[in-house]
Amino acid sequence: MATTxxxxxxxxxxxxxxxxxxxxxxxxxxxxxxxxxxxxxLVKMLVTNDNFGWDVVWAxxxxxxxxxxxGITLMLTVVAMVIGVVLGVLLAVCRISxxxxxxxxxxxxxxxxxxxxxxxxxxxxxxxxxLLPKLNIGIPFGPVFTSVDTNTLITPLLAAILGLGLNxxxxxxxxxxxxxxxxxxxxREAGQALGMKNSRIMKRIILPQAMRFIVPPxxxxxxxxxxxxxxVSVIALSDLLYTAQSIYNRTFETxxxxxxxxxxxxxxTSVLYVVQSFIERHYNRGARHQAPSxxxxxxxxxxxxxx
Amino acid sequence: MxxxxxxxxGVRKSFGHTEVLSGIDLDVTxxxxxxxxxxxxxxxxxxxxxxxxxxSLDAGRITVDGRDVGYDVRNGRLHExxxxxxxxxxxxxxxxxxxxxxxxxxxALENIIEAPIAVLGEGRREATERAxxxxxxxxxxxxEKAYPRQLSGGQQQxxxxxxxxxxxPKLMLFDEPTSALDPExxxxxxxxxxxxxxxxxxxxxxxxxxxxxxxxADRVVFMDAGQVVEQGTPEQVIDNPQHERTRxxxxxxx
Ligand SMILES: Nc1ncnc2c1ncn2[C@@H]1O[C@H](COP(=O)(O)OP(=O)(O)OP(=O)(O)O)[C@@H](O)[C@H]1O
Ligand SMILES: [Mg+2]
Numbered sequence: 001m002a003t004t005x006x007x008x009x010x011x012x013x014x015x016x017x018x019x020x021x022x023x024x025x026x027x028x029x030x031x032x033x034x035x036x037x038x039x040x041x042l043v044k045m046l047v048t049n050d051n052f053g054w055d056v057v058w059a060x061x062x063x064x065x066x067x068x069x070x071g072i073t074l075m076l077t078v079v080a081m082v083i084g085v086v087l088g089v090l091l092a093v094c095r096i097s098x099x100x101x102x103x104x105x106x107x108x109x110x111x112x113x114x115x116x117x118x119x120x121x122x123x124x125x126x127x128x129x130x131l132l133p134k135l136n137i138g139i140p141f142g143p144v145f146t147s148v149d150t151n152t153l154i155t156p157l158l159a160a161i162l163g164l165g166l167n168x169x170x171x172x173x174x175x176x177x178x179x180x181x182x183x184x185x186x187x188r189e190a191g192q193a194l195g196m197k198n199s200r201i202m203k204r205i206i207l208p209q210a211m212r213f214i215v216p217p218x219x220x221x222x223x224x225x226x227x228x229x230x231x232v233s234v235i236a237l238s239d240l241l242y243t244a245q246s247i248y249n250r251t252f253e254t255x256x257x258x259x260x261x262x263x264x265x266x267x268x269t270s271v272l273y274v275v276q277s278f279i280e281r282h283y284n285r286g287a288r289h290q291a292p293s294x295x296x297x298x299x300x301x302x303x304x305x306x307x
Numbered sequence: 308m309x310x311x312x313x314x315x316x317g318v319r320k321s322f323g324h325t326e327v328l329s330g331i332d333l334d335v336t337x338x339x340x341x342x343x344x345x346x347x348x349x350x351x352x353x354x355x356x357x358x359x360x361x362x363s364l365d366a367g368r369i370t371v372d373g374r375d376v377g378y379d380v381r382n383g384r385l386h387e388x389x390x391x392x393x394x395x396x397x398x399x400x401x402x403x404x405x406x407x408x409x410x411x412x413x414x415a416l417e418n419i420i421e422a423p424i425a426v427l428g429e430g431r432r433e434a435t436e437r438a439x440x441x442x443x444x445x446x447x448x449x450x451e452k453a454y455p456r457q458l459s460g461g462q463q464q465x466x467x468x469x470x471x472x473x474x475x476p477k478l479m480l481f482d483e484p485t486s487a488l489d490p491e492x493x494x495x496x497x498x499x500x501x502x503x504x505x506x507x508x509x510x511x512x513x514x515x516x517x518x519x520x521x522x523x524a525d526r527v528v529f530m531d532a533g534q535v536v537e538q539g540t541p542e543q544v545i546d547n548p549q550h551e552r553t554r555x556x557x558x559x560x561x
Contacts, residue, residue, distance in 0.1 A: 189361055190408035194422035194474060195398030197391050204421065208412050285412050285454070 053256035060247070060260045069243030070264050076160055076229040076239065081222055083165030088172025093202075095177050106173065113170035119231050122163035126235040128154050160232040168225060175217045179210030211283040219276035223269050240264055312337050312478050312509045313358065317367035320353055320533075327353045329533040330367065335478070335511060340504040342520040343513045344544075345530035346556055351513040354530070355480045358511070359400040360393055371400055372477050398426050401471030401479040405486050407463045409455040415442060415466045416451035419473045427474065434473070441469040445499050461492030465499055472503075479503070481512040497523075517560045521545060529553045 046052060060066055094106035113121070129150035138144035154162075183206050191201035233242035241261055248257040313335040320328040327350045335341050345351050356362040358369055360376045368375065368385075376396045378385040388396070410418050419438035423429040429437075442448060445465040455463050464484055471479060481500065485493040497519050504510060504523045514520065520527050520541055527544040529536045531552045537544060548554045 184408075186404060186406055186408040187410065190402075190404065190410070191422075192361060192394065193359055193397060193400070193402035193404075194470070195394050195396075195426045196422055197394045197425075200425050204425070205410055209410075283412075287411070287456070 051255055052259065053253060056253050056256035057259050057263070060257060061263065065243050065247070066240070066260060066264070069238055069240040070268075072238060073226065073229045073240040074268065076164060076232065076237075077222065077225050079161050080164035080168055080229070081225055083161070084168025084172045084221070084225075085218070087166070087169030088176045091169060091173035092176035092180060095173065096180060110170045110173055113167050114174075118163065118167050118228060119234065121167055122160065122231055122235060125154065125159040125163045126156065128159070156232070156235045156237045159235055160229075160237050164225065164228060164232070168221065171221060172218070175214055175221070176210070179212075179214035180206060182213045183209045208283065212280075212287065215276065215280050215283055219272065219279075222272055222276075226268055226272070227265060310336060312339075313369070313371055313511065315354075315358070315367070315369045318354065318357060318364055318369060319366040320350075320357060320362060321365055327533050328357070331530075331533070331535055333528065333535065335509060337509055338507045339525045340508075340510045340512065340523055341526045341528060342524040342541075343511065343528045343530055344515075344517075344520060344556065349530045350533040351530055352482050355402070355482050355511065355513055358478075358480060359397050359402055361402075371396075376400070394426075398422070398474050399477045401474055401476035403464070403467050403471055403479070403481045403484045405483040407455070407460070407467045407487070409463055409467055409470070411455050413454075414451065415447065415453050415455070415458070415469075418455070418466060419470045422470070423473050438469070438473060441472055442466070444472075445469045446495065459492060460488045461495045464488065464496045468496075468499060468503075477509065479508055479510045481510065481514070483513055483515065485514065485516060515560075517545060517557070529556070531556070 091106045091109060094102040095110075097103060132150055134147050135150050135153060136144045136147045138146075187205050187209065188201055191205045196204075229239055230241040232239050233245060236242065238246070244257040244261045248254045251257075311334045313333065315331050315333040318328050318331040319326065331350075331354055333341075343351050343354070353362055357364050358371065358376075363377070374396065375385060377388055377393050379388060380386075409415075410421070413421065416435065416438050419441060420429075420431065420434040423434040423437070424431060439448075439451060442451060445468055447462060447465055447469070450458065450462065450466075453462075455466070458466065468484075484500070485496050488496065493516070497516060500510070500512065500519070501523045512519070512524075524541050526538060527541050528538040529544055529548070529550070529552075536550050536552050537548065544553065545557060548557060
């Protein structure tokens with residue numbers, strides 16, 4: 001026994017892993033071939049099938065009405081996300097606060113807005129006047145200062161912003177809360193021991209570290225939001241999709257118009273993907289693992305793999 | 308009495324139904340280095356955390372520099388302070404943790420200047436100048452731009468010490484500052500602490516390093532089961548312990 005253990009390495013001490021033969025990967029090559037065949041077929045269909053109507057796509061891609069619809073879509077995304085993030089941070093702080101009333105109020109909010117479909121919430125805000133014909137501003141249970149007609153106040157745009165933003169707040173709250181909880185409690189104690197105020201500890205120590213856990217899922221949320229704004233076409237707000245729909249309802253070029261819509265959504269989400277990867281790098285300062293670079297998806301051999 | 312930096316009287320603390328501190332009395336005078344020894348679970352960390360109010364007390368009283376950290380005295384009664392007022396009083400008490408607790412997203416320099424700027428209202432220039440000096444003092448000149456992960460454990464703990472010193476504390480608390488370190492890195496941290504002790508900093512040090520207690524302590528306090536069992540000079544407590552529990556504890560280090 002002992003001799004074999006000693007003999008095995010001694011036999012080839014001049015060998016060097018530098019010159020070792022790499023493993024062959026026949027299955028990798030075969031699967032790549034299959035994918036290539038499918039890709040070639042897809043390209044052939046895209047080019048030869050006239051139903052795609054590429055000339056129509058190209059003509060409408062930069063049409064003024066479409067670009068204006070895209071503007072509405074982007075504006076809705078930005079405003080709804082800003083509301084969602086601000087609301088999310090507030091709700092998350094309430095959720096982990098020492099005050100039990102705040103905790104359960106935030107919990108109730110999240111339960112309601114995550115538990116009902118966004119589409120229903122949108123239609124609900126759109127029809128708010130059926131529930132509350134007038135909105136009053138004044139002291140609760142006391143005198144009313146001004147009163148507005150709900151129908152004039154809640155335009156389709158405001159209904160869309162409220163519906164998407166309030167709903168987003170519930171999801172962001174859970175993301176932010178998860179991020180805050182992932183920071184070592186010793187960090188807060190170190191800040192306290194230095195005499196820092198809680199607000200400063202949150203802003204300078206906890207949140208920047210929580211960001212590493214908050215940014216990636218928030219990037220997902222933004223990309224979901226870009227697409228979720230398409231829901232507002234049900235309340236006749238002329239976003240990208242609604243504009244395209246009203247065009248193909250006239251021209252019956254349904255597929256080309258949907259392709260125009262898809263191309264624009266893809267363009268926007270691609271830009272967001274790049275932006276996200278830069279933000280992730282920023283918040284990974286001092287971390288052991290670097291955030292994946294934007295170009296990583298082009299790498300054939302995964303980084304750091306031995307194969 | 309009023310000359311003491313730290314005064315603790317009858318400090319009691321329970322977690323649920325278990326009493327962890329059962330009436331601790333301790334005075335620390337200016338410039339004194341007090342080493343607290345005791346078996347695991349005897350309440351040493353809890354007592355240190357009570358001093359700067361990371362834990363609240365259930366009974367008794369602790370004053371630092373003559374003031375309660377968490378209370379004001381009005382009309383012969385203690386009144387609880389707001390979190391921001393408590394924060395303001397904590398700035399005089401430095402604390403060094405077993406796990407360092409450096410801020411990982413900030414460089415060594417940023418770790419040190421954060422609180423002087425935020426709490427003491429120092430200018431960035433002035434805070435940076437002092438931080439560079441403090442880093443040199445703990446033997447880390449030139450490492451200002453290093454992130455905590457790029458430093459060894461011993462270096463991280465010395466940055467943590469510099470960070471606490473930047474607040475010009477009247478009292479420094481050390482909770483097992485070398486317990487998380489590889490044996491070969493313990494010496495550099497203890498050497499830094501010895502230098503601080505002989506420079507006249509008032510320190511309360513919880514540690515299992517008996518040699519440090521022997522060389523640097525003005526007084527050694529032995530705690531067990533939430534009580535101070537005995538205290539005295541290192542010679543009295545370490546070499547000639549009076550209590551059976553102290554002897555049993557020390558015999559493990561011989
Ligand atoms: N937050 C807490 N909740 C519940 N129990 C706690 C808490 N903190 C400490 N304890 C308990 O209090 C007791 C004393 O703990 P403490 O950390 O003060 O001991 P210690 O003397 O510092 O021990 P060690 O040498 O292991 O650090 C232990 O039994 C511990 O389990
Ligand atoms: Mg401890």
